[in-house]
Amino acid sequence: MDSLVIENVSHWFGETRVLNNIDLRIEAGQIVAVVGPSGCGKSTLLKAILGTHPTKAGTITADGIPITGPNRNVGMVYQHYSLYDFLTAEQNVALGLKLDETSLPYRWFALPWWLSKRQEHLTRAREYLKRVHLQDAAQRYPSGLSGGMRQRVAIAQAMILKPKILLLDEPFGALDEATREDLQMMLLQFYQENLKAKAEGRVPEYTMLFVTHELNEALYVADRVVGLSRFHTEGHLGATVVYDRPCPIFKPEDPRDFSRLLEQKEELRNAVFDPEYIKHHSEYVSFWDEIAEQAAKLAPN
Amino acid sequence: MVRYPIPQWLMIVLALAGLTVAISVYGILSARLTATNPSQTSLPGIKGMLAGLKQITARQGTEEKPKESWLRQDTKASLLRLILGIAIGVFASIVVGVLMGSYLWIEAPLAPLISFMAKIPPTAMLPLYMVAFGTNIQLFIAMVALGIFFSMAMSVFQATRQDVTQEAIQKAYTLGASDMEVIFEIILPQIMPRILENIRLQIGPAMVFLIAAEALFADVGFGYRIRLESRLLRMNTVYWYLALLGCFGLLLDFLLLKLRKWLMPWFQG
Numbered sequence A: 001m002d003s004l005v006i007e008n009v010s011h012w013f014g015e016t017r018v019l020n021n022i023d024l025r026i027e028a029g030q031i032v033a034v035v036g037p038s039g040c041g042k043s044t045l046l047k048a049i050l051g052t053h054p055t056k057a058g059t060i061t062a063d064g065i066p067i068t069g070p071n072r073n074v075g076m077v078y079q080h081y082s083l084y085d086f087l088t089a090e091q092n093v094a095l096g097l098k099l100d101e102t103s104l105p106y107r108w109f110a111l112p113w114w115l116s117k118r119q120e121h122l123t124r125a126r127e128y129l130k131r132v133h134l135q136d137a138a139q140r141y142p143s144g145l146s147g148g149m150r151q152r153v154a155i156a157q158a159m160i161l162k163p164k165i166l167l168l169d170e171p172f173g174a175l176d177e178a179t180r181e182d183l184q185m186m187l188l189q190f191y192q193e194n195l196k197a198k199a200e201g202r203v204p205e206y207t208m209l210f211v212t213h214e215l216n217e218a219l220y221v222a223d224r225v226v227g228l229s230r231f232h233t234e235g236h237l238g239a240t241v242v243y244d245r246p247c248p249i250f251k252p253e254d255p256r257d258f259s260r261l262l263e264q265k266e267e268l269r270n271a272v273f274d275p276e277y278i279k280h281h282s283e284y285v286s287f288w289d290e291i292a293e294q295a296a297k298l299a300p301n
Numbered sequence B: 001m002v003r004y005p006i007p008q009w010l011m012i013v014l015a016l017a018g019l020t021v022a023i024s025v026y027g028i029l030s031a032r033l034t035a036t037n038p039s040q041t042s043l044p045g046i047k048g049m050l051a052g053l054k055q056i057t058a059r060q061g062t063e064e065k066p067k068e069s070w071l072r073q074d075t076k077a078s079l080l081r082l083i084l085g086i087a088i089g090v091f092a093s094i095v096v097g098v099l100m101g102s103y104l105w106i107e108a109p110l111a112p113l114i115s116f117m118a119k120i121p122p123t124a125m126l127p128l129y130m131v132a133f134g135t136n137i138q139l140f141i142a143m144v145a146l147g148i149f150f151s152m153a154m155s156v157f158q159a160t161r162q163d164v165t166q167e168a169i170q171k172a173y174t175l176g177a178s179d180m181e182v183i184f185e186i187i188l189p190q191i192m193p194r195i196l197e198n199i200r201l202q203i204g205p206a207m208v209f210l211i212a213a214e215a216l217f218a219d220v221g222f223g224y225r226i227r228l229e230s231r232l233l234r235m236n237t238v239y240w241y242l243a244l245l246g247c248f249g250l251l252l253d254f255l256l257l258k259l260r261k262w263l264m265p266w267f268q269g
Helices: A042-050 A089-101 A104-109 A111-131 A147-159 A177-199 A215-221 A258-273 A287-298 B008-036 B046-057 B070-102 B104-119 B122-133 B137-163 B166-174 B179-217 B222-231 B235-263
Strands: A002-013 A016-027 A031-035 A057-062 A074-077 A165-169 A208-211 A224-229 A240-246
Touching: A002 A042, A016 A042, A016 A240, A031 A042, A031 A177, A031 A215, A042 A057, A042 A074, A042 A165, A042 A208, A074 A147, A074 B166, A089 A111, A089 A147, A089 B179, A104 A111, A104 B179, A111 A147, A147 A165, A147 A177, A177 A215, A215 A258, A224 A258, A240 A258, A240 A287, B046 B070, B046 B235, B070 B104, B070 B137, B070 B179, B070 B222, B070 B235, B104 B137, B122 B137, B122 B179, B137 B179, B166 B179, B179 B222, B179 B235, B222 B235
Parallel strands: A031 A208, A031 A224, A074 A165, A165 A208
Antiparallel strands: A002 A016, A002 A057, A224 A240
16 A cells, blocks of 8 residues: 655756656555755755645646645654644644644634544544653643654644644654653654554555655655765756665664665665765665565465 | 942832932922912922822713713723724734745735834824714724834734745645635734734823824813813823823833733744
């Protein structure tokens, strides 16, 4: 089941070509890290998926529906949290339910019904706050929360609507190291829930695409790493996907043993970040082949 | 040292001292003036001031047709004009400011016009309002409302632009908001503290506009009474009116600050 399909997406600003023929298919339950040199068009791609800045060519669909503007199918977590100052943590999380499930006229003219629904929304919001370990801060305003807590609220806020895909733009970039590790482990926990759902034949709930500039973070948190850069044979036409491979899966309780990642990190640095190393863009794009190989190996005969 | 803190009790003592000095200076000046001219009314003493208080609170009219005291008549008239003027001006500037900050096709035609109008001293527009509304209550309401509208619409517009980030709006759409919901659920609550702050700042100018208009065109109201009484050199009534205006301004200020603390505990201005 595909949560996000990007086909032939290209973008340019006047004469400057930024993105060239990007193809990417993300399945429900994947946690995909996007890395690339600064200015390679990562945020352009993110804005295109979000729908605020459509690209000049190509199509993007979320769960089969073409994206024509920002909507509830694509969630977003920003680096600087962007919580609503005037809402408490639980109200911030419940906002999506309020906006998605009810309308202004309903809230104004069917007030008694809305008020009882509101209680249910807040209860659900508190459940999500519990999932991000913030049950005790439900009544606090963002100004009274630390950076890490705010980002947890932002993640719960985006997840409560169960978007087809959740975009995270350098989500932990502004946080201190210890907090960052906590939040990375939280994402790993969500990935474990995905695996459990898959094993039970359900559709996994959390599909994420996150942009980061930390290669360790990309390889540690994600199950798939995508590299975007213009260091390929058609680089003058813009950046494209030059790296797409599975990466080691950590459990939250596993030791943060980054030596497991060294080899792939070197490969990634070489394939995505080295301006001297020009290759055909598909050389390291083998995610789906490798998945098919693994599946063949696991098959009974 | 600059900004060196001092204890609270000292703050209070100094505040009272300031007040005492101001009253004493007035008393000395008044006594000296009375010594040279016993019938002076420019700086009345305690006796004169009490007579003034009696004057403004005394019932007017004849036995058969009693009328309310000046203070009551003037307060009623001025308060009604001021409240209606501020209410209309504030409401219109919120609507226009928020719409300008939300839609470029509304901003484009209106912003240049409104920033131009905001530059004209509002009291200079009085003759225009008189031509348009005569000297009815509409004149005073228009003076107050339009006097604060242009500058306040611009600040609400700026607040909509600056206080609400692009990310906050885009995120609202990803949470399933409609355009109207973005305006009512995101923009309005976010800029509400700035709106209240603006109302607080506009009360002073609003009173200026009302007093000016009343001095010129009214036959009842604070501005009318102050001008009339000062023409008659009865400063003992004028000073009471001025003191009341000051107290009224302070009270509104205080109430609006309390209101903000109560309604918007999240705001840290």
